[in-house]
Each structure stands twice: as C-alpha cells, then as structure tokens.
Amino acid sequence: MNSRNTFAALAASLLAAGILGLAGCAAVSAHLPWRHKAPPPPEVSTALTVATPEGVAVPWPQFWLRNDVVLDLSGVAGTGAAVVAPRAGLAWPVRVALRVTPGSVGAIDVRGAQRWLVPVPAAGAATVDLELPAGVYQATTREITVHWGPAAEPPAP
Numbered sequence: 001m002n003s004r005n006t007f008a009a010l011a012a013s014l015l016a017a018g019i020l021g022l023a024g025c026a027a028v029s030a031h032l033p034w035r036h037k038a039p040p041p042p043e044v045s046t047a048l049t050v051a052t053p054e055g056v057a058v059p060w061p062q063f064w065l066r067n068d069v070v071l072d073l074s075g076v077a078g079t080g081a082a083v084v085a086p087r088a089g090l091a092w093p094v095r096v097a098l099r100v101t102p103g104s105v106g107a108i109d110v111r112g113a114q115r116w117l118v119p120v121p122a123a124g125a126a127t128v129d130l131e132l133p134a135g136v137y138q139a140t141t142r143e144i145t146v147h148w149g150p151a152a153e154p155p156a157p
Contacts, residue, residue: 045069047093051083053145058082065129069093073108074101074127079149091139097131098146106151112137112144119151 042063048071050058060082061072071084086092098108102124110116114135121128137144 042070045093047087047090048096049085049087053081053083065097067093068095068097068129068131070097070099070129072099072127073146073148074099074104076100076148077104079105079147081145081147083143083145085143092137092141095131096137097129099127099129101127105148107149109147109149110136110144111147112141120148122151 042065045062045064047069048062050060050062050071052058063070063072084096098110100108100120102121105120106122107117107119108130110118110132114133116133116136118130120130132144
C-alpha cells in the first residue's frame with residue numbers, strides 16, 4: 001500500500017509540474033527571439049477621392065496593400081454608384097482594388113478608359129479584393145465610376 005501512495009504522489013507531482021511548465025512556456029514564448037511578430041496594420045491611403053455622382057464626398061476607407069490602393073466597399077449593399085479620382089496633384093496609383101463582401105451585391109460595373117463588369121461571389125465568409133485590370137484607367141483618365149447592384153441585371157450607368 002505504501003508504494004501505491006508513493007506512486008500516486010509522484011504521478012500527481014509530475015502532472016502538476018507538467019501543467020505549470022506548459023503554462024510557463026506559453027508566457028515565456030512571447031519573448032523568445034524566433035517568435036514571429038504580428039503583421040503591421042495596413043497603411044492608410046489618401047491617394048483617391050471618392051464621391052457620389054452628385055459630388056458629395058464618401059468616406060470609404062482606403063489603404064495600401066503592397067503597391068495596391070484598396071478601396072473598402074465591404075459596407076455597401078443593394079445598388080449605388082460612386083465616382084473615384086486621384087487626389088489633386090497626384091497620379092493614379094499603380095494598382096487599384098475594390099474590397100467587397102460576398103453576397104452584399106451581385107455585380108460591380110467600373111467605367112473609366114474601359115468598362116469592367118465583374119460578378120461578386122454570392123457566398124463566402126471573408127471579404128474579396130477585386131483588382132481593376134490595367135486598361136480600366138490610364139494616366140490620362142480623369143475619373144472612374146463604380147456602380148454596384150444585383151447580378152441579374154448590370155448596374156445602370
């Protein structure tokens with residue numbers, strides 16, 4: 001009987017030491033040199049101006065993602081339109097992308113130097129970035145118009 005009590009006490013001691021050791025490792029691991037740092041938040045951009053077709057400014061978030069300026073349209077739904085232009089004194093960014101939420105709108109119609117009509121995925125948990133093709137805007141393009149609406153019918157100009 002004495003050996004059983006000794007074995008139980010030893011097992012309980014080892015279990016407690018293991019649990020405390022794992023808890024200590026989790027607290028110390030944040031300070032180890034090979035731990036990966038969290039990625040920095042995206043850099044806010046002010047390269048583009050966004051307004052309604054009537055000229056009222058629209059406060060869409062925009063940020064840099066590598067050399068893309070991403071316009072965050074994840075909050076739009078139904079139908080609507082906006083006019084996007086480079087800020088006064090600046091040229092168009094190298095690339096522009098539109099961030100949308102799947103299922104919020106059916107299609108996006110972008111008109112600039114060329115027209116680009118793209119369906120928005122109907123389902124998905126995460127937002128999707130749709131990069132504008134190179135011909136949609138050029139250095140001489142003054143503005144582009146973005147329309148969104150149901151997929152069954154293209155958004156009206």
